[in-house]
Amino acid sequence: MSGEVVERVLRSARYRDVDPAMLARMAAEEQPRARNIDDAVKRVKRRLHQAVGAFRGSERADAMSAAWDGDLGDPTFRSACIDVLRAHASTRERLAALDAFYPPIWAVTGLPHSVLDLACGLNPVTLPWMGLPADAMYVASDVDGRPLRAVEAFLELVGQPHRVEARDLVADLPGDRADVAFLFKLVTTLDRQDPDAADRLVAALRVRYAVVSFPVRSLAGRGRGMERTYRARLERLASGPRVREVVEVPVPGELLAVMTLDG
């Protein structure tokens, strides 16, 4: 029965590019709670809307390739990247302060020679603002094939060594070694799918630094309550067995911390 649920979800234009392994997991989880197949399909779609709903529409990858002349600092190329980054709510929220985003992170970790960008969305397209070495390895993964296509085209275009892959981080932990892993706005997404997934992920990472962020758009009103909740979640994550040190890094719009991991 869960095969039929997956098949029907894949028929919808919005979800046909989602990692089938994640669809199968969600279908199996929803099946026992559902009244019938229609209800199971509806439940899986509702969960998918929460999990991958932040990506909207076209990636404008063609404009990036037309603007590329070999220089990551070129203003025309950067403006084409910004157009692409707008297609995902998470990176759109990061745009206003992109220049100020990476330097304070590298001040804690040093400039990495390898990066794991987990549940990356379109974030790898912020590479022009990262200042990574040209030979740094960039491994990007997500469950949504639509942003992954733009990310693959982008990394190929600029010639950054890379691997781009579909990975459901609830069920399939990454084995790559790297200097730094980005877990940007990921913990809340995973918590909704499995409350232990984020802690399991941090415990399994083969990296020196895990950079974790939560979306805190505004410090006024509701933002304050959100920030308190996320800060408490961060503290729980930081109490995991592998976390040796936690440094909070002030960046606009996100509660962000660098965790140094053991081993």
Ligand SMILES: C[S@@+](CC[C@H](N)C(=O)[O-])C[C@H]1O[C@@H](n2cnc3c(N)ncnc32)[C@H](O)[C@@H]1O
């Ligand atoms: C809030 S967005 C953050 C995107 C990116 N990290 C950023 O900050 O720009 C959450 C991302 O998690 C991905 N996602 C959702 N569930 C996932 C899962 N189980 N495994 C891996 N990625 C997942 C979504 O497709 C989406 O791109």
